[in-house]
Amino acid sequence: MGDSEGMTVNTVTPDARKRSEVNIDWASLGFSYIRTDYRFLAHWKEGAWAAGTLTEDNMLHIAEGSTALHYGQQCFEGLKAYRCQDGSVNLFRPDQNAARMQASCRRLLMPEVPSEMFIEACRQVVQANEHFIPPYGTGGSLYLRPFLIGVGDNIGVRPAPEFIFSVFCVPVGPYFKGGLTPMNFITTQFDRAAPHGTGAAKVGGNYAASLLPHEEAAHTRGRTFADAIYLDPATHTKIEEVGAANFFAITKDGKKFITPKSPSILPSITKYSLLHLAEKRLGLQVEEGDVYIDQLDGYSEAGACGTAAVITPIGGIQHGEHFHQFGVEGQPGPLTRRLYDELVGIQYGDKDAPEGWIVKVQ
Ligand SMILES: Cc1ncc(COP(=O)(O)O)c(C=O)c1O
Secondary structure, eight states, X not given: OOOSTTOOOOSOOGGGOOOOOOOOOGGGOOSOOOOOSOEEEEEEETTEEOOOEEESOOOOOOOTXXXXXXXXXXXXXXXXXXXXXXXXXXXXXXXXXXHHHHHHHHHTXXXXXXXXXXXXXXXXXXXXXXXXXXXXXXXXXXXXEEEEEEESSOOSSSOOSEEEEEEEEEEEOOSSTTTTSOEXXXXXXXXXXXXXXXXXXXXXXXXXXXXXXXXXXXXXXXXXXXXXEEEOTTTSOBEEEETTEEEEEEETTSOEEEEEOOTTXXXXXXXXXXXXXXXXXXXXXXXXXXXXXXXXXXXXXXXXXXXXXXXXXXXXXXXXXXXXXXXXXXXXXXXXXXXHHHHHHHHTTSSOOOTTSEEEOO
């Protein structure tokens, strides 16, 4: 559906663009909304995408009957732009985010955003907000949030007559504070998705379902927990996700990188990147398989991985009355650290990237 031919950015020429004074303490950046100068907006109507536009307006004016508001017909993505040491800017695997958004669109009967349009929109947003990209060496990055919503007059449960695709950006620091400091997590009895539901699609409903488990995890007394661990929704015996991140572990013999496989897990681009790096650069065996919550003794290291979480080492997991500690308290495992160095090194341009992983924005 749709075509990207008319996809030009037609509001402002680069010379005429607004450029706000940016007064940010880069070192203390967290993961909070900061309004940046430009966002991309494109409309889909009667089977086609209209020309996209960069706009300063960060408000959307949409019909009260919009399916995104009532029936959760929307999806989104998250990716980052990184400032390199030579001043250039890297996007990390945006083609994979485009493909995943297309998969979300198919699941929720929305028109697919063509990859070319998706990547060009990201590129334009980064260029127009270039002054918001945290400097190299601060550990920050520019987080891009592409999203697609069903809009237009409607009342019944059916796909929307019109759609809006937008990309905005926010400068961010670490999602889980503390960088490579291990964090504790706690299993929840709630599910973020059903066995044959929408867990593999990046759609808002999964995240609405995660708000309460997150809140409960954060307020559990006794220890500090960063987020909830979701078990497989069918049997509640296997680890699926760590908050809004995928899970991985290293077997006790230090030889294998394992990450859960399930149709209700979001296919994390970071996870697939780590599977590649673990095998090709660290020489580990890699497996997508089952990680049983009552067999954690078989693993020496564990981590959460995602665009926002990067790699967050897991210190320990609380499951019912039992707390399982990985490795030495307060220290990331050696293989977790090596994976982190490889991944982050590639993202910031310090290490060679596998073919096609980096798209230069400037
Ligand atoms: C539920 C969930 N799992 C995993 C991830 C990690 O995916 P990615 O590595 O593509 O950012 C995310 C973040 O996008 C997420 O929201």
